[in-house]
Amino acid sequence: MEKRPVSEKSIEEIAREAIPQITVVGVGGAGCNIISWMKEKEVAGAQIFGLNSDAKHLSITKADRRLLLGYSVTQGLGCGGFPEAGTKAAEESGDDIRKMLAGTGLVFVAAGLGGGTGTGASPVVARIAKELGALTLAVVTIPFQVERARLVKAKEGLARLVESCDAVIVVDNNRLRKVAGNLPLREAFGVANELVASFIKNISETIAVPSLVNLDFADLRAIMTGSGVCAIGVGEGMGDTKVEDCIEKSLNAQLLDIGDLKKCEGALVHLEGGDDMTLEDVNRAGEIVVGRVAPIARVSWGARVNSKLQGTMRATVVLAGVESVFLVEGLTPFAGLRGEVGEVKEVEVVQKPVEEKKKRGLFGW
Numbered sequence: 001m002e003k004r005p006v007s008e009k010s011i012e013e014i015a016r017e018a019i020p021q022i023t024v025v026g027v028g029g030a031g032c033n034i035i036s037w038m039k040e041k042e043v044a045g046a047q048i049f050g051l052n053s054d055a056k057h058l059s060i061t062k063a064d065r066r067l068l069l070g071y072s073v074t075q076g077l078g079c080g081g082f083p084e085a086g087t088k089a090a091e092e093s094g095d096d097i098r099k100m101l102a103g104t105g106l107v108f109v110a111a112g113l114g115g116g117t118g119t120g121a122s123p124v125v126a127r128i129a130k131e132l133g134a135l136t137l138a139v140v141t142i143p144f145q146v147e148r149a150r151l152v153k154a155k156e157g158l159a160r161l162v163e164s165c166d167a168v169i170v171v172d173n174n175r176l177r178k179v180a181g182n183l184p185l186r187e188a189f190g191v192a193n194e195l196v197a198s199f200i201k202n203i204s205e206t207i208a209v210p211s212l213v214n215l216d217f218a219d220l221r222a223i224m225t226g227s228g229v230c231a232i233g234v235g236e237g238m239g240d241t242k243v244e245d246c247i248e249k250s251l252n253a254q255l256l257d258i259g260d261l262k263k264c265e266g267a268l269v270h271l272e273g274g275d276d277m278t279l280e281d282v283n284r285a286g287e288i289v290v291g292r293v294a295p296i297a298r299v300s301w302g303a304r305v306n307s308k309l310q311g312t313m314r315a316t317v318v319l320a321g322v323e324s325v326f327l328v329e330g331l332t333p334f335a336g337l338r339g340e341v342g343e344v345k346e347v348e349v350v351q352k353p354v355e356e357k358k359k360r361g362l363f364g365w
Helices: 011-018 028-041 055-059 083-092 094-101 117-131 148-164 185-208 217-224 239-252 279-292
Strands: 022-027 046-052 065-068 106-112 135-142 167-172 228-238 266-273 298-305 312-320
Touching (some): 022 185, 028 046, 028 055, 028 106, 046 055, 046 117, 055 065, 083 094, 094 117, 106 117, 135 148, 135 217, 148 167, 148 228, 185 298, 217 298, 239 312, 266 279, 279 312
Parallel strands (some): 022 046, 022 106, 046 065, 106 135, 266 298
């Protein structure tokens, strides 16, 4: 079927065609939990896919489409915490992944790092998305400091994702206490999933659905392309100081240990407020962010009205191209490892060379 010339199309038709197809891909157990939450919330303007090597978990995942990764590698039993198995599973299903993502302009890859499928398969999914020409953003969580083995895997997985994606937005579970410190453990983890899912939902809908201030896809691409590691922060304010409070909280409670804010390369701001939110509020929020980041950093924002937030304003701020302590430095020593004088000993965490020997098991790693 031949495409109609632009001169024969209405403005409304051109506007619809200009909106990129947005796809959210949950990879592994944690990623599928995130997209299940999003599916229940009915994200407008985005298709939601679930990818996992664990058939049992995938069977309860809510998504528009689901794909079992690498059946010949895992037999549908999952990867057992081996990222190598996750990589092989995704590579085996590469053609199916490519078909699922064809025609997509913006891909979000959601995963939890430190396990098998999410850590090993998400870089493969991201690489395929980029090869298809999509702006590819990963949104991932990294484990607690006490999860030493998982942290090593997460660090390696994050480094691979940075190479495969345009940008990787990282939520460090260790900093969750800033937003969920007093909640029971199960609910605290739920907050992490909801935070990631809400961010993806808000950005997708601000691009795809007419809003008070729409986020331009070209601006999103300009800020995120080649940004590497990004940090995310959330904040809420009420009353006369709602703008200042929500922005300051989101900047001061970034969910990743980063260096100087002035060194970030760009910022993406999403605002949500009641019917009383004004353009002046949105402009003021942007001014505060501009004043806190590097003078040459590019800042873009979008805003949506939520009638349930009368007198309240919420902000999500993503800082692009930050210096990640997690990637640069080694693992933090346990606070409990103390000398006789009560001082913390420096503990060097190294990976022992793996001896070449045959292992019995499902994967044979």
